[in-house]
C-alpha cells in the first residue's frame with residue numbers, strides 16, 4: 001500500500017507540466033497534505049478529511065461566471081462541456097438556487113446561441129463554443145458551424161439542469177443529424193467530419209436520443225452489436241473492438257445499453273464478468289484499468305457503471321471516500337490524484353462519486369445520464385408534455 | 388517563411404494584424420454574446436490568430452498563408468478539430484506533399500500525446516498516403532514515454548489491423564512485458580495479436596498458457612496476467628476447470644501456502660463451473676461448493692476484504708447453484 005502511495009505521488013508530480021497559475025497556492029496545500037501523508041503510513045487508517053462544500057461551490061461558480069486563465073485555451077472548443085460539469089456539479093451540491101434567475105436565463109440563452117439548425121447539411125446540434133461565431137454569421141448557418149455529439153449531449157443536460165424545458169431545441173433536426181453520424185460498425189463519430197468514432201460517442205448518441213425521447217436517429221441493433229463486440233477477454237469494455245478495457249468506455253457502453261433498454265442483451269457470463277471486472281477496479285480509490293493508479297473521476301465512471309449493473313452495494317470501503325476527499329484542493333475543486341491540479345471535470349466526478357457513496361447529503365444521481373434524479377424526474381414530466 | 392519549419396513558436400511571434408501580407412483581410416471578432424459562460428481570458432496572440440482564422444474560413448481561402456495560419460492556430464489549441472479539418476482541406480486543395488505533413492504532425496503528437504485530434508489527423512494523412520511504414524516507430528516512441536497511452540495503442544492497433552502489420556508485434560509485446568509485467572495494455576495487445584493471427588488453436592493455447600503461468604510465477608499479484616489467463620481459457624474446450632496445467636499450477640501454489648486473491652478467485656470460479664457442469668457426480672472432485680464457500684470466506688475476511696460483500700454474495704450464489712444441481716440430480720435419478 002505504501003508503495004502504491006509513492007507511485008501516486010510520483011505520477012502526480014509528473015502530471016503538472018501544464019502551467020499552473022495557482023502555483024503558490026498549490027504548494028501551500030501540498031505542504032499540508034504531505035505532512036498529513038507522512039503521518040499516515042497506511043491508507044486504511046486514514047482520519048476524516050473534511051468535505052469542503054463551500055469551496056467547491058465557489059470553485060465551480062468561478063469557472064462559470066468569470067474568465068478562465070489563458071493557459072486553459074486548449075479547452076476553448078469544449079466550453080459547453082466545461083459549463084455542464086460546473087452546472088451539474090452545483091446541482092449535486094444543491095447550490096444552483098444561489099445563482100440568480102437572471103443569470104440562469106443568461107446561461108440558458110448562451111447555450112441556445114450555440115444551437116445549429118441545419119437540416120440540409122445534417123449538422124444540427126450544439127457547438128462546443130463560439131470560436132467560429134461572428135456578428136455576421138449570428139443565427140445563420142456557415143462553414144464548419146456544426147454541432148458535435150458530445151457538446152449536444154452536454155448542452156441539453158445543462159439546459160435541463162438550469163430549468164429550461166427544451167422548448168427551443170430543434171429535436172427533429174438533431175435526431176436527423178444523429179443518423180448521419182452512425183457508422184457501418186454501429187459506432188458514432190463525433191461530428192460530420194474531422195472527428196474520431198468510439199464508445200464515448202455511442203453513449204452521447206444514446207443519451208441524446210433518450211433526452212429527446214426519440215430513437216429514430218439510431219440503428220439500435222447495430223449500436224448494441226458494436227457494444228457487445230467491444231467486450232474484452234477480461235470482461236471489461238474498450239473504446240471499440242480489440243481495444244483495452246477501460247472504465248470510461250465501460251461506463252459509456254453500459255449506460256448506452258441501459259438507456260436503450262438493452263442491458264439484457266448481455267449474456268449471463270458477460271454480465272457476471274463485467275461486474276467482477278468493475279469491482280476489481282476498487283483499490284485505494286477506483287482506478288480506470290488494471291494496474292493503473294486510482295483517479296478521482298473513476299469513482300463515478302466505475303461506480304456509475306456498477307450502480308447501473310446493480311452491483312454498487314458490493315462496495316464497502318471507507319478508503320474510497322477518503323481517496324476522493326484527499327484529491328480536494330485547498331482552494332476548491334478536485335483533481336485526479338492527490339497533490340495535483342484541480343479541474344472542473346474531476347470536480348464534477350469527485351462530487352458525483354461521493355454522491356454514489358451517499359456522502360454528505362449530496363443529491364442522488366441518475367447515473368445513466370450523468371445528472372441528478374431530480375433532473376431526470378423533470379425530464380420525464382417534459383416527455384409527458386411532448387406526447 | 389516556409390510552412391515546414393516547426394520551430395516557429397520559438398521565434399518572435401508577429402501578430403497577424405501587423406503582417407503586411409495579411410493586410411487585405413479584415414479580421415473577424417468572436418461573438419460570444421453579451422453574457423458569456425465559461426469564458427476564457429484569451430491571450431492577444433490567440434485572439435489575433437483566431438480573428439484571422441474566422442475570416443479565412445468564411446472566405447474558404449485555401450493558400451500557403453492560411454496553411455501557415457492553421458499551424459499557429461493548432462499550436463494555440465491543438466484540440467480544435469475545426470482547425471485540423473480546415474487544414475486538411477487546404478492540404479488537399481494545394482496538393483501539398485503529405486510526407487511533410489506526416490513529419491509535422493508526428494512532432495506535434497510527441498508533444499501532445501493524449502490529444503484525440505492530433506492522432507486523428509495523423510490517421511487521415513496515413514490513409515491519404517496509404518503509407519503505414521512510420522506508424523509503428525511513432526507509437527513506440529510515444530509508448531516509450533507512457534507505455535499505457537491509450538491513444539498510441541489505439542493508433543497502433545488500427546495501423547496493424549488495416550495494413551496487416553502483425554509481424555514482430557508479439558516480440559514487441561514481450562519486450563514491454565519484460566520491462567513491466569503489470570502493463571495491462573501490453574497484455575491486451577498480446578491477446579489482440581494472437582486472436583487476429585493464429586487464433587487460439589490448441590498449440591497456441593498451450594504456448595500462451597505456459598507463457599502466462601511463467602509471468603504469474605514472477606509476480607503473483609498481477610491482475611493483468613490472471614485476466615489474460617482467464618481470457619485464454621475462454622478458448623479451452625474444457626473451460627476454466629479442465630486444463631490440468633492450470634489446475635496443477637493453482638493447486639501447487641495453494642498447497643505451498645500462497646493466498647493471492649487472484650489465485651483464490653480462480654479456484655472459486657473453477658468450483659462454480661464444475662458444479663454447473665457435472666454436479667456432485669465426480670468422485671474425487673476437489674472443486675466442491677464447500678471449498679468455494681470456504682475460499683469466499685477467506686477472501687471476504689482476510690485476503691480481499693474491500694470486496695467482502697461481493698465474495699459473500701458469490702458464496703451464496705454458488706451454494707444455491709449447488710442446491711439446484713442436487714435437486715436436479717435427485718429428480719433425474721428418481722425418474
Ligand SMILES: [Zn+2]
Pocket residue numbers: 295296297298336346
Ligand atoms: Zn481522471
